[in-house]
Amino acid sequence: MGYAFAGLFTLMIAAAGPAFGEELESSASAGKRLAVAADCVACHTAPGGKAFAGGYPLSSPMGIIYSTNITPSKTAGIGNYTADQFARAVRDGVTADGTHLYPAMPYTSYSKMTDSDIAALYDYFMKEVEPVDTPTRKTSLDFPFNIRASMIGWNALFHSDKRFTPDPAKSAEVNRGDYLVNGLAHCDTCHTPRNVLMAADNSKALAGGALGSWYAPNITSDKVSGIGAWSSDEIVAYLRTGHVEGKAQAAGPMAEAVENSLQHLSDTDLKAIAAYLLQTQPVKTGEAKARHEFGQASTDELTLRGGKPEDNPGWHIFSGTCANCHQADGQGNKEYPSLFHNTATSRSDNLIAAIVYGVHREVDGVAIDMPAFGPDALFTDRLNDQQIADVSNYVLSRYGNAEQTVTAADVALAREGGPKAPLAVLAKFTIPAIILVCVLIGLVVMALISRRRKGA
Known part of the structure; x- marks a missing residue:
């Protein structure tokens, strides 16, 4: 049963549908499709660097973790790995020389991958990926996190080597979605909250989690806190494009997932993910209203124009910097999304991050960009922390969750990478x-x- 099901999953993911992007042509190998579904390229490719050559700086509560070179280079990559060593690194977080990886590498999710999928992935990296002999920067965390042997104890507490097995009470589509969400595509890694030791709190699976300056929202089937009010077609559209009118826009890490991975999956895969999410255990996280239901169009352009900037600084910044794209009433146009009925304006943390860092994703070869407006912005208006707080509060009060407010200190914290995890604070x-x-x-x-x- 196990081996047959493993082979079935490889066949499912390898079966190309007409909706695959240009990168995944019909002749693409099963291993390449798996690498795309697992989004390996996002973390293992540095900005401007060669694919899979590592060196990407991953911001964690413990410090910067640099991804490793996973090309088949025999001097800098994994070219000397055997199939068993590769499988152990991917599914257990232990390299060929016995070094323990930090769980920034989502081996806790990849551990569910079937043997046949691991074998196909190994063949892809060894036979199809170009070797890059450039060494990557070494990760050097502060004490005590620099003691990698501590991961032995962490793994004993929180890591399972159990492979995915289908639930006979669920449909084949839901089981396939489960395998993608909690295994191969590792959605659970970001969307499940963490406990004090930075392990996934699976009692609240997919109920939302902090990601540095960003927040990965609740994606359980709860109709208010989660995405239970979304249709299957809306979830599929969001995964493929990062945009659903009247609902949400993908930014930050989710935009990377859409760009590098999700848009290239088949409709069958995306529908399976939607089917699984819509039947998950609903988890309420305290919201009184669904996050896409906030706000309405504004008439402030008619009533506030000509006023003194100090009387309403947030509106003046919005009028001069934001209204040109999002329109004076906030309802956007064909190119730029509405600011109301938009999950981005329901949480202050994601709103701040979008303003500070901008929004960037490429779908079907078309770039979707909102420039960064933080103090480090290069090619647009630079806003200081207080100005970002002012315009955030204006947007929240008119178009989003008016119960949330932003201070300059909140903006500074976002620029520094977000709130520190309790474990990192205690480590000091x-x-x-x-x-x-x-x-x-x-x-x-x-x-x-x-x-x-x-x-x-």
């Missing part, structure tokens, strides 16, 4: 705590020696 006290314990032990030892001498 590790060395002082160790020193304090050593001093206390030393004092106790000295006291004992002194007592013995006096007794003698």
Whole structure:
């Protein structure tokens, strides 16, 4: 049963539908399709670098983690890996020389991959990927996170080597979606919240999680907190294009997933993902209204024009910087999305990140871009932290969730990579705590020696 089902999944993913993008032509191998579905290129390709050559800086709560070279280079990549060593690295996070990878590499999800899919993926990287002999920058985290052996204990607590097995009570389509969401496409890695030790809290699977400056929303079937109010066609359209009118636009890490991976999957795959998500256990996360239902068109252009900037600084920034694309009433046009009935304006964190970093994705060869407006912006108006806070508050109050507010400190935090995880905060006290314990032990030892001498 297991081997037959594994082969079936490889066949399903290898079967090209007419909706595949140009990159995945009908002659593409099963391994190439799997690599695209797993979005390997996104993390293992540095900006401006060669495909899969590594060096991409992954921002984590513990510091910057640089991705490795996974080309078949025998000096800098994985060219000397055996099939078993490759499988262990992908599914268990352990390299050929025994080094433990950090779970920024989603091996906790890839562990569900079938043997046949791992074999096809290995063949693709060894036979079809161009070797790049350039070494990548080494990851160097602060103590104690630089002790990779600590991952042995973490894996013992939180990593499972159980492969995917279909649920006989579910349809073949839902099982296929489960395999993609929680395994190959590793959607759970971003959309499931983390516990204090940065492991997935599967009691709230797919209920939303922080991603540095961004937030991956709840994608369970709850009709208010999640995407239960979306139709299957809307979910498919979002996965393929990153856009659904009156619902959402993909930005940040999700835009990368759409650009590099999801738009190239077949309709069958995308429908399977939608079918799985729409039958997941609904998880409520406290929202009173679905995140795509906020806001309405504004008439402020008629009532506020000519006023003093200090009277309404957020509107003045919006009018001069944003209204040209999103229109004065916020309802957008064919090229630029509406700001109301848009999930991007329902959360202050994602709104801030979109303004600071911009929105970038390429779908079907067409670039969708919103420029960055943060202090580091290169080719457009630069807004300081207070200005971004002002315009964010205006947009939230008119077009989004008016119960949320933004301060300049919130914007500064977003530019620094977002809130620190509790574990990373506690780690700052590790060395002082160790020193304090050593001093206390030393004092106790000295006291004992002194007592013995006096007794003698």
